[in-house]
Amino acid sequence: xxxxxxxxxxxxxxxxxxxxxxxxxxxxxxxxxxxxxxxxxxxxxxxxxxxxxxxxxxxxxxxxxxxxxxxxxxxxxxxxxxxxxxxxxxxxxxxxxxxxxxxxxxxxxxxxxxxxxxxxxxxxxxxxxxxxxxxxxxxxxxxxxxxxxxxxx
Numbered sequence: 001x002x003x004x005x006x007x008x009x010x011x012x013x014x015x016x017x018x019x020x021x022x023x024x025x026x027x028x029x030x031x032x033x034x035x036x037x038x039x040x041x042x043x044x045x046x047x048x049x050x051x052x053x054x055x056x057x058x059x060x061x062x063x064x065x066x067x068x069x070x071x072x073x074x075x076x077x078x079x080x081x082x083x084x085x086x087x088x089x090x091x092x093x094x095x096x097x098x099x100x101x102x103x104x105x106x107x108x109x110x111x112x113x114x115x116x117x118x119x120x121x122x123x124x125x126x127x128x129x130x131x132x133x134x135x136x137x138x139x140x141x142x143x144x145x146x147x148x149x150x151x152x153x
Contacts, residue, residue, distance in 0.1 A: 030043060
């Protein structure tokens with residue numbers, strides 16, 4: 001993170017990195033079936049920006065035309081979903097989870113709510129454990145992340 005590049009992100013491998021020169025205009029989640037398939041999750045989460053405000057600082061995503069209207073960018077090395085855009089439009093949304101500090105950008109709107117799982121509201125009520133609670137101490141070294149660290153500094 002630098003003054004000229006206040007918001008950074010990238011894929012889990014580190015082959016593709018980007019910066020946003022301005023804060024996203026909107027953070028959203030989308031429950032539509034296409035976003036579910038594209039992210040491999042129950043929804044997609046996106047930080048809306050413009051093509052001009054996204055600077056690729058390392059590598060560039062490959063692009064898949066997921067419909068006649070939309071394209072999705074992903075890391076060609078590891079497959080991390082990175083972008084969503086409408087073809088021929090100036091907007092470019094980055095996957096909110098690919099931001100180095102995703103907690104700083106909470107969603108403010110949901111789209112495609114017809115695809116929301118009927119039990120989704122119950123997720124936050126599930127009991128849970130921390131990752132290390134389920135791993136014996138002598139096995140913890142095996143679980144060391146090989147993912148690219150957040151931020152380049």
